[in-house]
Amino acid sequence: MPYHKFDVVIVGSGGAGLMAAMQLSHKYSVAVVSKLYPTRSHTGAAQGGVAAALGNQEEDHWQWHMFDTVKGGDYLVDQDAAEVLAREAIDAIYDLEHWGLPFNRTADGKIDQRRFGGHTRNFGEGPVMRSCYAADRTGHMILQTMFQQSVKNQVQFFNEFLATDLIITGGRASGVVAYSIRDGDVHTFSAKAVVFATGGYGRAWRITSNALACTGDGMSIAYRSGIPLEDMEFYQFHPTGIYHVGVLLSEAARGEGAYLLNNEGERFMMRYTPSLQELAPRDIVSRSIVQEIREGRGIDGQDYVYLDIRHLGAEKIREKLPDITDFARTYLRIEPITDPVPIQPTAHYAMGGIPTNIDGQVILDEKNTPLPGFYAAGEAACVSVHGANRLGTNSLVDLIVFGRRAGKHIAKMLDSGELDYAELPANADERTKQMISRIRAGSGEHAETIREEMRDVMTEMCGVMRTEDKLQQCGAKIAELQARYQNISIMDKSSSFNTEMMEAIELGYVLDCAEATVESAAARKESRGGHFREDYPTRDDKQFLSHTLAYRKDDGGVKELRYKPVVITEFQPKERKY
Numbered sequence: 001m002p003y004h005k006f007d008v009v010i011v012g013s014g015g016a017g018l019m020a021a022m023q024l025s026h027k028y029s030v031a032v033v034s035k036l037y038p039t040r041s042h043t044g045a046a047q048g049g050v051a052a053a054l055g056n057q058e059e060d061h062w063q064w065h066m067f068d069t070v071k072g073g074d075y076l077v078d079q080d081a082a083e084v085l086a087r088e089a090i091d092a093i094y095d096l097e098h099w100g101l102p103f104n105r106t107a108d109g110k111i112d113q114r115r116f117g118g119h120t121r122n123f124g125e126g127p128v129m130r131s132c133y134a135a136d137r138t139g140h141m142i143l144q145t146m147f148q149q150s151v152k153n154q155v156q157f158f159n160e161f162l163a164t165d166l167i168i169t170g171g172r173a174s175g176v177v178a179y180s181i182r183d184g185d186v187h188t189f190s191a192k193a194v195v196f197a198t199g200g201y202g203r204a205w206r207i208t209s210n211a212l213a214c215t216g217d218g219m220s221i222a223y224r225s226g227i228p229l230e231d232m233e234f235y236q237f238h239p240t241g242i243y244h245v246g247v248l249l250s251e252a253a254r255g256e257g258a259y260l261l262n263n264e265g266e267r268f269m270m271r272y273t274p275s276l277q278e279l280a281p282r283d284i285v286s287r288s289i290v291q292e293i294r295e296g297r298g299i300d301g302q303d304y305v306y307l308d309i310r311h312l313g314a315e316k317i318r319e320k321l322p323d324i325t326d327f328a329r330t331y332l333r334i335e336p337i338t339d340p341v342p343i344q345p346t347a348h349y350a351m352g353g354i355p356t357n358i359d360g361q362v363i364l365d366e367k368n369t370p371l372p373g374f375y376a377a378g379e380a381a382c383v384s385v386h387g388a389n390r391l392g393t394n395s396l397v398d399l400i401v402f403g404r405r406a407g408k409h410i411a412k413m414l415d416s417g418e419l420d421y422a423e424l425p426a427n428a429d430e431r432t433k434q435m436i437s438r439i440r441a442g443s444g445e446h447a448e449t450i451r452e453e454m455r456d457v458m459t460e461m462c463g464v465m466r467t468e469d470k471l472q473q474c475g476a477k478i479a480e481l482q483a484r485y486q487n488i489s490i491m492d493k494s495s496s497f498n499t500e501m502m503e504a505i506e507l508g509y510v511l512d513c514a515e516a517t518v519e520s521a522a523a524r525k526e527s528r529g530g531h532f533r534e535d536y537p538t539r540d541d542k543q544f545l546s547h548t549l550a551y552r553k554d555d556g557g558v559k560e561l562r563y564k565p566v567v568i569t570e571f572q573p574k575e576r577k578y
């Protein structure tokens with residue numbers, strides 16, 4: 001049985017995983033286990049930028065950034081975490097700059113910054129330039145820069161290894177089990193600390209901006225290990241996905257001045273949010289688009305509207321938005337310099353995830369009890385800095401700030417000897433082996449049928465607009481799919497690069513995430529941020545100013561929902577007006 005021993009094992013090589021690795025590898029042995037080659041992680045697809053109140057273009061302060069984050073998240077944000085995010089963003093950006101990240105520059109050589117939705121000056125007065133960027137491929141540059149630094153710093157990579165289990169012994173995390181995609185072997189990793197930085201689960205929906213690999217693996221593995229999932233009902237639909245395809249056209253386009261138009265050629269956002277217009281937070285813009293379509297103002301009566309960048313001029317478009325204009329050409333055969341681009345909301349980002357405190361330690365309950373040795377960071381985690389709705393460019397900064405904090409906290413615990421190896425049980429890999437045998441021996445449907453039905457029902461019943469009735473139907477359907485999944489079958493029984501096996505395992509993960517999302521959404525009878533209930537259209541702070549924690553039954557299904565108070569320090573909840 002292949003066995004490895006490292007001080008720290010990090011699952012995931014996106015921005016969050018690599019940032020954590022960088023804090024540790026100079027002193028401790030660090031393994032990064034990733035189902036993808038590191039530079040293919042979804043972080044590489046991030047386009048628009050990374051927020052930090054550097055004030056390079058105009059006056060800005062971290063307190064303003066903190067306020068915008070709290071208000072943008074519809075006051076469900078834990079404000080101690082938002083303070084850390086906004087304060088430490090500045091230093092974290094300079095770390096990236098010093099590691100060689102090629103940011104766009106101002107005329108006097110500083111990091112250039114641009115506008116993004118919901119980021120404002122002086123506590124909401126008007127838009128501010130806060131997003132640091134490298135053209136419209138900021139995430140790509142972050143990933144390349146950190147991967148090079150990690151290689152230089154002796155981080156050991158286990159690429160194309162699919163993590164399948166978390167080992168918990170004596171009440172603490174002590175390792176990880178992973179399936180080697182190359183040869184089908186099951187490997188056991190013993191570690192003093194484990195970090196999950198496994199990204200989001202946009203693949204639960206049909207129209208999504210997320211890469212194929214975004215199947216919520218880490219969230220599901222944690223959930224199956226008795227750890228709750230926090231705030232899963234808050235899933236973000238980004239307003240501007242390419243029509244039918246879902247591929248993202250970054251908010252950077254609107255940051256640079258693009259308009260949204262309905263079938264009357266009207267800039268309809270002027271009616272919904274007069275002060276920020278197209279740069280209102282994403283939940284509001286997505287709902288406004290759906291409203292326009294419902295009222296018959298979609299283009300040609302269809303379910304899309306236009307994103308119009310023509311007035312920016314060819315030169316600015318080529319310089320500032322090269323990649324996304326190429327996407328429009330590739331996927332729609334439309335030339336954005338001369339024609340408006342059809343767009344619709346697309347499933348984009350999980351505000352919820354594995355609950356952690358501000359040091360990245362995973363917590364087990366509403367009393368914030370940590371599970372020693374277990375950490376999570378990035379989109380897989382819920383700190384919670386995004387509350388009910390994340391602002392654009394606030395995810396990349398979440399990765400680098402909280403990836404860094406998790407890494408530093410582990411280093412501190414290792415330095416003081418508070419974390420150590422545990423004796424692993426002889427059968428640590430048993431659950432994984434059983435899962436693989438069950439899938440190999442299954443005689444039921446193939447993954448594809450179940451996956452397609454899941455994506456349809458999630459899109460129709462658990463999307464931008466929700467109702468009791470739709471969520472009940474959706475919950476019943478997901479439960480049915482979970483039952484059918486137990487007997488799933490594959491045609492390819494081989495061991496080497498068996499992607500059918502991998503996809504079957506991933507389907508189980510994403511179904512778990514869908515299940516927790518729907519059940520949490522059904523129980524939240526209010527509207528807040530990305531969770532909009534047509535039957536409860538207002539926010540209800542009396543009953544629901546709290547985080548949801550969804551626990552799983554041992555044999556599947558949600559066992560119980562618990563609630564945890566929101567941390568409020570500076571900003572009392574107010575009505576969110578823009």
Ligand SMILES: Cc1cc2nc3c(=O)[nH]c(=O)nc-3n(C[C@H](O)[C@H](O)[C@H](O)COP(=O)(O)OP(=O)(O)OC[C@H]3O[C@@H](n4cnc5c(N)ncnc54)[C@H](O)[C@@H]3O)c2cc1C
Nearest residue numbers: 012013014016035036043048049163199378379393395396
């Ligand atoms: C198209 C797009 C554009 C975006 N643009 C922006 C932007 O401009 N600004 C912004 O702030 N945010 C943006 N976001 C959001 C942001 O990019 C993501 O939230 C963030 O990159 C997630 O990073 P991560 O490190 O948490 O995970 P990811 O980068 O998704 O990496 C996940 C890692 O986990 C590994 N992994 C997953 N499961 C397993 C498993 N079972 N076993 C082993 N390894 C596993 C994968 O191999 C991968 O390395 C964008 C997102 C998308 C989809």
